[in-house]
Amino acid sequence: MAAPAALVSRLPGHAQHSNRQPDWKQVAYLLHVSRALDDIEESKLLPERKVLYQFSARGHDFAQILLGLHLTDPHDGVTVYYRSRPIMLSLGVALEDAAAGPLARTGSFSGGRDIGVVFNMPGNGGATVLPACGGVGAQYTPAAGWAQAIRYRHDELGDSSYARSIAVVLGGDASAATNGFWSALTVATTLQLPMLFYIEDNGFGISVSSQLQTPGGNIAANLRSFSGLTIIEGDGTDPAEASELTARAVSLVRDRRAPVLLRLTVPRLSGHSGQDTQAYKSPEVVALERARDPLGKLHRYLVPGVLSESEWSRIAAQARSDVEAAIERALARPMPDAQQVSRYVFCEVGPDGKLELQQQGGLAPEGHVFPSGSLTAHPENTRINMLTAIRRTLDVELASNPRMVVFGEDVGPKGGVHGATLGLQDKYGVERVFDTSLSEEGIIGRAVGMSLAGLLPVAEIQFRKYADPAAEQLNDCGTMRWRTHNRFAAPIVVRMPGGFFKCGDPWHSQTNEVAWVHGVGWRVAVPSNAEDAVGLLRSALRGNDPTIFFEHRAMLDGAWARRPYPGDDYVIPFGSARIVRAGTELTVVTWGAMVERCEQAAAASRVDVEILDLRTLSPWDKKAVLASVEKTRRCLIVHEDNVTAGFGAEIAAVLAKEAFFNLDAPIDRLTMPDIPSPHSPVLLEAAVPNTERITQTIQQLASV
Numbered sequence: 261m262a263a264p265a266a267l268v269s270r271l272p273g274h275a276q277h278s279n280r281q282p283d284w285k286q287v288a289y290l291l292h293v294s295r296a297l298d299d300i301e302e303s304k305l306l307p308e309r310k311v312l313y314q315f316s317a318r319g320h321d322f323a324q325i326l327l328g329l330h331l332t333d334p335h336d337g338v339t340v341y342y343r344s345r346p347i348m349l350s351l352g353v354a355l356e357d358a359a360a361g362p363l364a365r366t367g368s369f370s371g372g373r374d375i376g377v378v379f380n381m382p383g384n385g386g387a388t389v390l391p392a393c394g395g396v397g398a399q400y401t402p403a404a405g406w407a408q409a410i411r412y413r414h415d416e417l418g419d420s421s422y423a424r425s426i427a428v429v430l431g432g433d434a435s436a437a438t439n440g441f442w443s444a445l446t447v448a449t450t451l452q453l454p455m456l457f458y459i460e461d462n463g464f465g466i467s468v469s470s471q472l473q474t475p476g477g478n479i480a481a482n483l484r485s486f487s488g489l490t491i492i493e494g495d496g497t498d499p500a501e502a503s504e505l506t507a508r509a510v511s512l513v514r515d516r517r518a519p520v521l522l523r524l525t526v527p528r529l530s531g532h533s534g535q536d537t538q539a540y541k542s543p544e545v546v547a548l549e550r551a552r553d554p555l556g557k558l559h560r561y562l563v564p565g566v567l568s569e570s571e572w573s574r575i576a577a578q579a580r581s582d583v584e585a586a587i588e589r590a591l592a593r594p595m596p597d598a599q600q601v602s603r604y605v606f607c608e609v610g611p612d613g614k615l616e617l618q619q620q621g622g623l624a625p626e627g628h629v630f631p632s633g634s635l636t637a638h639p640e641n642t643r644i645n646m647l648t649a650i651r652r653t654l655d656v657e658l659a660s661n662p663r664m665v666v667f668g669e670d671v672g673p674k675g676g677v678h679g680a681t682l683g684l685q686d687k688y689g690v691e692r693v694f695d696t697s698l699s700e701e702g703i704i705g706r707a708v709g710m711s712l713a714g715l716l717p718v719a720e721i722q723f724r725k726y727a728d729p730a731a732e733q734l735n736d737c738g739t740m741r742w743r744t745h746n747r748f749a750a751p752i753v754v755r756m757p758g759g760f761f762k763c764g765d766p767w768h769s770q771t772n773e774v775a776w777v778h779g780v781g782w783r784v785a786v787p788s789n790a791e792d793a794v795g796l797l798r799s800a801l802r803g804n805d806p807t808i809f810f811e812h813r814a815m816l817d818g819a820w821a822r823r824p825y826p827g828d829d830y831v832i833p834f835g836s837a838r839i840v841r842a843g844t845e846l847t848v849v850t851w852g853a854m855v856e857r858c859e860q861a862a863a864a865s866r867v868d869v870e871i872l873d874l875r876t877l878s879p880w881d882k883k884a885v886l887a888s889v890e891k892t893r894r895c896l897i898v899h900e901d902n903v904t905a906g907f908g909a910e911i912a913a914v915l916a917k918e919a920f921f922n923l924d925a926p927i928d929r930l931t932m933p934d935i936p937s938p939h940s941p942v943l944l945e946a947a948v949p950n951t952e953r954i955t956q957t958i959q960q961l962a963s964v
């Protein structure tokens with residue numbers, strides 16, 4: 261039986277909550293729906309092992325529902341966490357989907373690929389729920405990115421429909437101790453972004469008291485003197501108070517276009533998850549929490565003044581039967597198709613030959629069409645270095661793509677510590693080319709949020725090693741398409757210089773490009789010269805998957821890497837290796853700064869060497885490598901990254917299987933040993949493959 265329309269006026273485009281009094285019948289209905297879902301899962305579906313991971317929202321539910329009912333702007337963006345099902349209900353998630361998620365059935369928001377309460381919901385005319393993450397704190401910086409994109413689309417792209425849109429992030433008390441929280445707080449307050457931090461303080465992070473998350477246990481109290489932030493706090497279980505505070509907080513952000521933190525205290529009435537017995541809570545604490553149950557308080561608040569007892573009971577019964585019916589329908593859905601488990605890591609071409617685009621994220625779903633590229637270089641007369649090649653490509657793409665933004669530490673007036681963005685802020689303005697706060701999590705998380713809001717963020721990480729603080733955001737960005745079953749993707753481009761430059765050191769000279777290949781969902785380019793840098797960067801900037809663009813420091817101004825500029829439309833498809841030198845006796849597979857050294861070594865070796873510059877590692881040109889090795893019957897892989905589980909190991913494993921009968925010698929690797937990059941040039945010379953050692957290894961391998 262479907263609920264009466266009056267009770268479930270579904271978003272998008274449903275009841276506007278411009279006045280401060282919510283539709284109490286609707287609130288009561290949604291609260292009963294949320295409770296019924298929790299109850300049936302806890303008492304039946306979890307014990308029956310139909311739901312494997314249960315997160316009850318009892319106690320948090322009431323205030324979340326109120327908050328969600330205010331998020332009616334079509335460009336509102338919400339990032340949620342695992343205890344956020346109630347707000348999903350008030351944002352209009354289909355009940356059957358809400359039930360099917362925890363049952364890991366087809367359809368729904370992840371097709372059984374992610375935990376059922378890790379939600380996402382494309383906007384489709386209502387608020388967008390950005391893909392949630394299991395990692396606590398990961399929700400914050402993408403919300404800041406969404407907020408910045410709202411401002412960009414309004415101010416820079418002139419879209420007045422963003423005039424009152426806001427970003428909202430939900431988090432628990434313990435999440436306020438995470439890097440992501442502080443990073444997003446810095447971004448939102450320094451830039452004065454329209455962003456609401458909604459903290460649901462239940463006093464616990466699983467079993468750990470909020471006293472250990474922030475001194476005194478109250479993040480709002482501690483942030484009272486934080487500049488540029490309005491603090492509101494109160495009781496998330498009291499109907500009048502919670503409804504007034506959620507309304508006030510949302511309108512403040514909408515009106516003032518500035519950040520607000522709303523902290524509501526709520527009880528967590530069940531264990532952290534279905535497995536948690538709450539043995540760490542005293543009976544007194546449990547009793548106090550029960551006494552604060554917002555369901556009981558709402559009952560007392562509404563009955564008999566607003567609703568009669570029988571109306572209240574009818575709403576409860578209706579909610580229960582709607583949930584039971586939705587669970588029945590969800591249980592009748594098929595299990596996910598095991599044959600499909602590897603699909604949607606990257607954007608795929610469907611059976612009809614067309615791209616199967618994500619519903620939201622990046623430029624493609626909004627119909628953006630890039631100018632057509634050329635696979636042929638039209639070289640100019642003079643050679644330019646790789647740095648100029650990168651800068652010029654960014655310049656050309658910024659000029660033709662108003663949705664592209666370039667940012668990172670020092671990329672503004674200074675033009676980047678390597679100089680790649682020199683002059684671009686002057687030309688394109690501070691909204692399009694800008695400095696960021698020193699938080700790599702903030703840079704990447706913000707890029708993800710901006711991408712989900714339909715922009716093309718191009719982030720610079722100053723040095724490869726300094727991507728480490730952004731590891732979580734990078735990881736979650738890469739997996740997004742897969743875990744949302746192709747509903748969302750965030751095709752961002754991350755430029756990062758690394759590798760040695762005259763000397764090395766453990767901080768600025770790491771390559772470790774294999775980490776991105778091993779991570780899911782990233783395309784990885786490692787150009788060795790200026791021409792390839794142009795073609796690969798343009799491909800990345802016009803692509804539809806997240807891309808790491810690794811800029812080798814030794815090649816940025818290296819004489820060997822200087823090439824004629826190949827033209828404003830030159831593109832190189834990913835996965836196409838370049839034959840640097842053709843030969844018949846031995847194949848060298850390499851990339852990045854090692855290409856130059858291999859070329860010199862090959863010339864010195866007096867062996868007829870074929871050199872392949874892979875140019876991209878994800879995808880890598882397996883076909884070209886196999887074809888070359890089939891011809892030469894010998895293969896040496898040379899890379900700067902460490903030996904163990906470096907990308908050479910992958911190539912060797914593939915050759916061992918697919919070229920076994922074509923090999924006349926063991927596959928060899930010449931790489932750094934398993935150490936950080938050393939500073940002294942003497943030590944560096946001993947660690948990084950040099951021309952002399954490459955020559956010797958070529959000669960040895962050729963004579964086997």
Ligand SMILES: Cc1ncc(C[n+]2csc(CCOP(=O)(O)OP(=O)(O)O)c2C)c(N)n1
Nearest residue numbers: 343394395396432433434435462464465466
């Ligand atoms: C980065 C990270 N560390 C640890 C965990 C395991 N974990 C899941 S929830 C949680 C506690 C979070 O508490 P809080 O933010 O207060 O939210 P609540 O569950 O109380 O609503 C922890 C430690 C995680 N998911 N992510």
Ligand SMILES: [Mg+2]
Nearest residue numbers: 432433464465
């Ligand atoms: Mg908590």
